Amino acid sequence: MPLFDRKDKSRYATFTRRTLMVSGGMTAVFGVIAGRLYQLQIREGSEFMTRAEANRVSQRLVAPLRGRILDRFGVELATNRRNYRVMIVAEQAAEGVDAAIDTIGKLIYLSDHQREKVKHDIAANKPFAPVPVAENLSWDEFARINLHLPYLPGVQPDVGETRAYPFNAQMSHILGYVASVSPEDIADDNDPLLELPGFRIGKRGIEKEFETQIRGKAGTSRVEVNAYGRVIRELGHDAGTPGADVYLTIDQQVQNFASQRLGDESAACVVMDAQSGDVLALVSTPGYDPNLFNAGITGTQWHALTGDDHKPLLNKAITGNYPPGSTFKTAMALAAVDNGMADFAVNCTGSMRLGDHTFYCDAWRIGGHGHVNLQRGIQVSCDIFFYEVARRLGIDKMVEAARAIGLGSSTGIELPGELGGLIPSRAWKLARFGVPWQQGETLINGIGQGYVLTTPVQLCMQAARIATGRAVVPRLVHEVGARLQPRPPPAPLPFSDKAFAMVREGMSMAVNQPGGTAYGWRITQPGLEMGGKTGTAQVRRISKEERATGVKGNSELPWNLREHALFIAFAPIESPRYVMSIVIEHGGARNEPQVQFARDIMLYVQQRDPLKLPNAYPVNAAQRPSFNPEARG
């Protein structure tokens, strides 16, 4: 058999032929690969470039610094506090997370709950994500952590910002608070900031009312991230616009004094600049600590607040609806003077009959007030006089006067949720109950009982209007972000100067003349005397039998059945500068505690005299040379 034969030749030919075929196939495949490269890199290259950039670059929102809220002298009422925190990065903790937490626990106090939470958070997050171990550390604690940092791999000290309310409950009803964003908040606000984890927005008070201005505009941080979301470096940073500072007309010192004076009572008190309506203090007690809501309120704390019968969450100064009681007589007296009753007088015997119903005066037990004219009617708060006035005025004129003095509708103070109170009229009664107005109701209305409802801030505005004769409205906000809030000069009121003078005289007599309802608690310092009008709002109906056997004193009744005690005041008597109103829920008592409080507050505010202090609105005073606080009314 030969070593090589024809068969070898034929298979060599076959091999060569098929080699060319396979080579052709390989060339075709390379062509396809090159074509794919062309398609990806040349034809669709720019699109893929965009997608690679979108992978790489992540836009992160940066929360702007929230605007501060300050009082008229620049005292910070709501501010941003440095939040000293300790974070841990799991993957950098060389000796393990547990060891790191134990070491931290030797330096600062960590509760078992905190330790558990950290471990849970670490398990739930990526290993490079910083997880907070402890927040709101003191400087000492923070310094201790920093000192030991070389021995704490994976532990990062961090300084954040958080809202702080240094005056706690005292300012709670004015400021409100910030808290986590709820789904409802997102529904009517499309600011992307609300989606930021841990972002807080205003939920009540000024924080809510001026939320958009205080919040500021979001900044952005363009960061390069890797596939796991880890930030590699920052490419660009825009800090955003910090929120606007809000200057309130409040004087923190007056607010503080009034709060302390009201103490544990369920009460409200408003102190105003009589001329401008600038609110110096707006107190509702008890308050709550707004810092709780920022930190995240616990169930127990929340139930303690909602279960309290003194209603600490309610801002009684603007949402408390109280029958004004005898303070309402001042408005009736204004109408009486301008309706021909300037010289009108009655002989009070303690009771009067209308139809088959007997109306009593407070003085019925001692046989009445005797001869009572308008000023004396205010001084001794004679019901019989004002029944007579009401009967002669008629309900329509009474409604007109009450509305003119500012009752029955919201004052427009810059706080959310203000209630308007109620001045009942014929139309209202018909619509509400389907029965026409009764004359007896007119009489009851005339002394501020019945359906009439007012809020403390309305009562304070009423005092200001009586004190100045002009349509003063309460204002709480002076400027927002260096922009002055509009403050139109108060319009004149549809009452004569004589009417105002007579009512002020009556109110002065009520406080400063023997027999006046508030005489026992008058201000005796010369030049600082106040005028005022007491009021008592019944919360229960006194039956005929009880009247026969002797009306129970407030001290004999359970707290929640006692009468509300009210007082409105202005001072000084000549050219009044300060006005106030006070309501103590179920505070009716022989020693008129509301007048005592009012006297102390009125004395304090006059002696401090914040309107005369030169350094109001300090920051912007420097920016506006023409602004002169001395020139203000």
Next chain:
Amino acid sequence: MTTRSYAAAKRTLSSMDKLLDVNWGLVLLITLIACVGFAMQYSVAGGHFHPWAAPQMERFVFGVILLVVVALIDIRFWMNAAYPFYGVALLLLVATTIMGKVGGLGAQRWLELGPLQIQPSELMKISLVLALSRYLHGRAVEDVSHPLRLAIPLAMIGFPAVLVLMQPNLGTATILAADGASLLFLAGLSWWWILPTLGAGVAAVPIAWRFMHDYQKRRVLTFLNPASDALGAGWNISQAEIAVGSGGLAGKGFMRGTQSQLNFLPEKETDFIWTVLGEEFGFVGCIAVLLLFAAVIFYGVRIAMASRSQFGRLLAFGITLNFFFYIMINASMVMGLIPVVGIPMPLISYGGTAMLTVMFGFGLLMSVHVHRQVEIPRHSAGFL
């Protein structure tokens, strides 16, 4: 002619002659491609030789030595060693199936032999080419298509291919089958076999689907519609395409590939290294490397055609085709042309066994080149 051929077959070359005859141009080409690999390893490590570039360079140096040594060994030795090699590779493959180390994706691919970790499936690619070349060396064209004669090489291909498929490693199984089928084709397999088989293959696709593993099915489905699994398996494909595409014409520059540097790419130092090249050096870089590959293949084809023995021809072309299939499957899978199967890019991807297998293969190719004048009688292959 027969006498001259016989004389040529008897002629022996000294080692020095052989060393001078080594195709150093091809070695240079291979080195160039390997250097592209080192650069990519260096880049994906963020500008460090550790942990990939340095070991890869060591292996390459070892690989070049291996190449030269293998090239100097007489081609007849390789022909005689073909079956034992195949036998050992098959045994290792069986051992891997029984006691292999479970690697990524639950596939049994690694076998630990003392300090050595080897992938018998890689060895099998070379061994199969060797064994088939030897078998087909002894067959005349008409014998190749004889049913009984054909059954033996089919078993030689099918047995390891099924074992590898069971690991499961679809990519390598495909390459084994493709290598084997190509050699049968080159040896002159009748079109009467080829065309009906192709037809049956197409018809068998639905049946094959039923026997595929879930992860394989998922890969296929994801390949057909990457958006269906945009965060799972489809994510890898999408990110790889973004990497290549975003390279554009000239690329983002060495070590400037955001997709690779920021870890958007999966297995970037091994199977997906091509996308790093695409991202950092763009269309120009990819085409350049593709041309280098084409040049190596051209050399391989030329060496095959220049060999005077059927064994040498089939061995050289088989090795070249094996190299080509690596490139084709890897480039296609990372650019979304075919489903992802675990096949590295030869010489560029990080990996010890693959590097040494490829270099061993080039050594055989070079041996064919050095011993191209050696004529081996058909019958010396024996019956098998």
